Amino acid sequence: MDISTPVTRPPDLYGRPRGDSFMQKLAAFSDHAVTRLARRATPPWRPSATETPVVRELVVATRRQEAEDVVSLRLEAPDGAILPPWQPGAHLELRLPSGRKRQYSLCGDPADRYRYRIAVRRIAGGGGGSAEVHDALGEGARVAVTPPRNAFPFAAEASVLLVAGGIGITPILPMAREAARRGLDWRLVHTGRSRASMPFAAELAELAAAAADSGRVFIRPDDESGVPEAAELLSLSPAAGAVYCCGPAPMIDGVRRAFGASGASALHYERFAPPPITDGRPFELQLGDTGPVLPVPYDRSALDVLHEALPDLPFSCRQGFCGTCRVQVALGQVDHRDRRLTATERAEGAMLPCVSRAPEGERLVLEVYPYAQRLS
Known part of the structure; x- marks a missing residue:
């Protein structure tokens, strides 16, 4: 797919290949803030006497089946204490009973300071973290977590397009709620293999019903509408809208390639799988x-x-x-x-x-x- 506006350098972690001066300043501020938070919360390679990650134990208060192979967990402090704040796009790191560390996007309500919600799809043949969440973290189970961190911040531009693929809806859903709360000009499109595989359908329906404009939420199951082209997804953007995208690598790569020919103003993205190695040397x-x-x-x-x-x-x-x-x-x-x-x-x-x-x-x-x- 041709890109009419060439990108002279690869986009950064937040997917800003051609940001204007305002976005560059915002990116610099975000990078600085995220780095400072990450330094405080991430353990170094060797134990340090002066820097210890803040870890607390939470309990699984409720567990719910959200879609095929997807469960959501609501985590609370055992004593009901208030939890550290977070903003849309943030994730939580779980220290699982096996010792594995896994990060999952927060998909609840940032205003609820007493509960965190995450959703996890079971990945067959993966690294074992998702299977452990499904098999070992039932209601009443306890799990250690570190404070929320945000590598996918929502800048709340005046007009935004939110694109989610499958379980990628988890960081996107709080962004949609925030966009609605702020009165932004927003659109959301959720793609997936089938409706049965796509979590939070009821919440998305409620969000669409509450919007004054009925054309804000688009549900695109592949088995009903076919696999969408990236240009088709980007065509849903409001005029000069910023795009936030989370999903499988092929979808993100397609959106990146089509972005230059779209009318969107900025691209932010987060992968939930490692990017493909395209320029590796042995x-x-x-x-x-x-x-x-x-x-x-x-x-x-x-x-x-x-x-x-x-x-x-x-x-x-x-x-x-x-x-x-x-x-x-x-x-x-x-x-x-x-x-x-x-x-x-x-x-x-x-x-x-x-x-x-x-x-x-x-x-x-x-x-x-x-x-x-x-x-x-």
């Missing part, structure tokens, strides 16, 4: 000074290769913004592609292997503390 990882050498092919991430050798290596977002998978490089040149580490941290050898790589043929020697026992 390199090597060595675990310690005398440990095994692991080849990293051009089409795999360093994290994927590391996790096979070190199953206890933690990870979460797989997109370079949470910092959970942080490792320390003792020797070698890193091609940093994250949005989390500071220049000082990079200079000191930190690396996020979920997205960062090395030049072709380079060998990165990693410190393997505290996972050295796995190599014995």
Whole structure:
């Protein structure tokens, strides 16, 4: 699909490939705020005596089946205490009983300071986090969480198009409610395989019914309307509207390609799967000074290769913004592609292997503390 307005540099994490000066200033402010919050809430590679993540235990107050393979959980403090605030687009990190760390978008009401709501689709053949949520977190179960963080902030532009694919409706739904509350000119389109697979249908119907303009919410099941083209989705945008998009990688990539030819003013997006590797080069990882050498092919991430050798290596977002998978490089040149580490941290050898790589043929020697026992 041709793009009439060329993009000279790749869009940032928030999907702003051609923002004006106002959006650039907003992006800089957002990046600074998100980075500060992330630094306070994300554990470093090695335990620190001065920086400890804030973790609290919540209880599953209610659990509800929202669609095929999708459950929602309402989490409350066991003592009924007030919870930290959040804004549309924020996510919550769960520390599951197995030790896995997984992040899920908050999809409830930010004004409700006593409950968080998340929704999780069971992913067959995934990393096990979604299956654990479905199988282990029933009503009354307790789970540790860190405070909400926001890597997909809603700027509340005067006119917006909200595009969700499947479970991608979770961060989009609070944005729609906020747009309605503020009286913005907004549209929402939700796509999915079938109506049965698309969560929160009743809430979207209520949102549509409450809107003065009945043409604000569009439901597009693939088995009824066919798989929509990205240009078709973008054509629903109000004049010069900002686009917020969350869904599977093919949908996001299609929207990005079609964005330049649309009349939209800005593009913000969040993936719920790691982006495809399109420009990778093979390199090597060595675990310690005398440990095994692991080849990293051009089409795999360093994290994927590391996790096979070190199953206890933690990870979460797989997109370079949470910092959970942080490792320390003792020797070698890193091609940093994250949005989390500071220049000082990079200079000191930190690396996020979920997205960062090395030049072709380079060998990165990693410190393997505290996972050295796995190599014995």
